Amino acid sequence: MLEYLDFGGNKFHGEILPSLLQCRALQTLNISFNEFRGSIPYEIGILSTLQYLHLYDNDFTGSIPYEIGNSSALEYLFLGSNILTGTIPYSIGSLSNLKELNIGINNLHGQIPESIFNLSMLQRLSFVYNNISGNLPSSLANGLPDLEGLYLGGNRLSGEIPGCISNFSKLIVLELGHNSFSGRVPMNLGNLQNLQLLNFIGNQLTNDPSMLELDFLISLINCRQLKQIRIDGNSFDGMLPRSLGNFSASIEAFTADFCGIKGIIPNEIGNISNLIELGIGGNELTGTIPDTLGQLTKVQMLTLNDNKLQGSIHVNLCNLVNLYHLDLGNNHLSRQLPNCLGNLTSLRELNLSYNSLTFTIPSTLWTNTDIQIMDLSYNLFNGSLAPEIGSVNGMRELYLSRNQFSGEIPSTIGQLQSLVNLTLSNNRLHGPIPESLGDLIALQYLDLSKNNLYGEIPSSLEKLKELVYFNVSFNELSGEIPNGGPFKNLTAFFFVGNSKLCGSSQYKVMPCKGNATSSSMKTRVLKYILPSIALVIILAIILVYLMRRRNRNTLLPTQSTFSITVKRISYYEVLNATNNFDEENLIGIGSIGANKSFDTECHILCNIRHRNLVKVITSCSNLDLKALVLEYMPNENLNKWLSSSNHFLNIVQRLEIMIDVACALEYLHHGCPSPIAHCDLKPSNILLDEDMVAHIADFGIAKLFTEDQRISLTKTLGTIGYIAPEYGSTGLISTMADVYSFGIMLMETFTKMKPTDDKFVGEFTMRRWVFESFPNAITQIVDVDLVNAVENNVRAEESCFRSIMGLALECTADLPEERLAMKDVLTRLKKIKTEFC
Secondary structure, X not given: OOOEEEOOOOOOXXXXXXXXXXXXXXXXXXXXXXXXXXXXXXXXHHOOOXXXXXXXXXXXXXXXXXXXXXXXXOOEXXXXXXXXOOOOOHHHHHOOOOOEEEOOOOXXXXXXXXXXXXXXXXXXXXXXXXXXXXXXOOOHHHOOOOOOEEEOOOOXXXXXXXXXXXXXXXXXXXXXXXXXXXXXXXXXXXXXXXXXXXXXXXXXXXXXOOOOEOHHHHHHHHOOOOOEXXXXXXXXXXXXXXXXXXXXXXXXXXXOXXXXXXXXXXXXXXXXXXXXXXXXXXXXXXXXXXXXXXXXXXXXXXXXXXXXXXXXXXXXXHHOOOOOEEEOOOOEEEEOOOHHHHHOOOOOEEEOOOOEEOOOOOHHHHHOOOOXXXXXXXXXXXXXXXXXXXXXXXXXXXXXXXXXXXXXXXXXXXXXXXXXXXXXXXXXXXXXXXXXXXXXXXXXXXXXXXXXXXXXXXXXXXXXXXXXXEEOOOXXXXXXXXXXXXXXXXXXXXXXXXXXXXXXXXXXXXXXXXXXXXXXXXXXXXXXXXXXXXXXXXXXXXXXXXXXXXXXXXXXXXXXXXXXXXXXXXXXXXXXXXXXXXXXXXOOOOOOOHHHHHHHHHHHHHOOOOXXXXXXXXXXXXXXXXXXXXXXXXXXXXXXXXXXXXXXXXXXXXXXXXXXXHHHHHHHHHXXXXXXXXXXXXXXXXXXXXXXXXXXOOOOOXXXXXXXXXXXXXXXXXXXXXXXXXXXXXXXXXXXXXXXXXXXXXXXXXXXXXXXOOOOOOOOOHHHHHHHHOOOOHHHOOOHHHHHHHHHOOOOOHHHHHHHHHHHHHHOOOOHHHOOOHHHHHHHHHXXXXXXO
């Protein structure tokens, strides 16, 4: 008799076969993570011996059958992540052996049946992200003595949180966020001795109006296992209690943003020694930033923005050596920045905007070469911008507008190759716009308006293909406005207030007037000289071609037949450079036909340019050798860093590398005249330069799409483990195949596990391995070195890893049309990096 049936983690679709319901002895039925649809058959109630029913993450519709309550032996019921509608059947309350009930992420409505709260063996209850409404009954905790996890977030539950919830003596997680709960938070939550996570985010909870302090926080001091307190987005009207400093040393996160908190930040908050995240922005806090915050040496995220804090930024904040994100924006802070702020080498995001900070920017601030986002706008900073600004290699966004900066824009700013946004508007800057700004190849937003800049707009800016916003209005610029590259799409708005500018009529400036001699000379050059030169060149090419064709058998075969650049290299130079092709210099061996691979790669690389694609210096081709000479990458490839015990990448570096790869793929898929699929994406094809910037290489089997967005293949290409399933099943590939490979590589980058590892046998793939650990056990599969490093350096939030692996799973959906487009993948990765790293 069949007792155990597991079809989980496949791509099965259709409806549940009626024959399955004839297996009366069945104890375990797992068809999770598939594409089953239709309704859940009511006959499932016939399976009286069924203990484990796992229908999670399919496309089931309709309501939950009432007859499911007849499966009296059920211990685990997982119906989450489907499209179920209707109400929760009262009959589920009859499943007296039930230990875990998960019906989250559906479209269920109505109230929670009271019968469910009588399930005495229930340990975990999840109804998250439905449309469940109503109040929680006062009898809630009378029949759930073993409950460890209560997940009700993302619904429309209302009313007060009943005080009897404190009777759940074994409760570890209380998740009631994003509902409509109102009234006071129960004062007896301190009875929950095992509580580790408390989430009340996004409700309408209030404080006792007769109390000055948030008194419910005082009761939580008794919860000695508590790690996270999240109460953001409520309507508390009170002060933080001084007793906050008596919280358990286990507290790692306290977030209370936009809660209506008043008064000062108590000095005692510095006693929460293991705090990793402190968020109390968007409140009505007054007074100064307490010096004692400098005691929180493990803090990675500190947000005090949008308050009414005054005084200076104390040097004690420089003790926060692990600080990654600091947001003090929109307060009343004044005086000079401490010089030691530049010593925070872990700092990546700094927001000090909308304050009254004065004096010059300390030069030490530019010594943190890895800072990525810096917002100092809307302050009173003065002086000139230091040339050292160009040393901040990791800078992506720099906002310095609305200050009193003077002097010239340093030319070294052109060294910020990663810069995407740059605003210098509303200052007192003078002098010319540096030509070096044309080197900012990633720049999308540039605002230089309302300064005293003069001279011409550099034509080098025409190279900025990513530029979509360029504002130089209200300066003293002169000369012709460039009309190439991004300037084609700019309007007159961006150039007003410069009376000496001239150019195209679209800019609404005066036409440029050259002198007669110059105009006549241009006419003669265009009409007579250039055609003559062109004719001579054509004749010379024909003559050389005929001579080479006649004597090709006597010439040395050392000239390149494919000229990517002007520079050429001979066969003997390649031979010497590789020490006669010594194996010590061998990076890898391919399996594709040499001529076809070489021609494909030449054709593709000749037509693409991007900072995250490998650059071709030249080529060398003869009867015995076809070689592309690529830009030297001193840090080798990603595979080396993931497979070697002598190399280590932290979470930020890994994210940045994958963002670089995603940027390149987004360009190939969406930024080229015709989409290009790389077809062999894997860590060994990701090269790393001296700054650990990633570059995609090896376009030997890349495919250029023309009319159709898919190509039919007669044989499978790519590398086992990274190949999308449609390669073998349908013979069709598209850019979505790269997305699949990217998802696998994303998993490998953060787990250090290869998709070809011996543990992945048959249907147990890398994707399924990640799937089965997602979301609650995700830290168990993350690279152990990464986890250990994070714990020693203040442990990063598990939600970061969940977001990364969740994205990887979406990229590796079995059907191409269900995967994310690469531009959406890039957006998600940047959001993850901004939120968690």
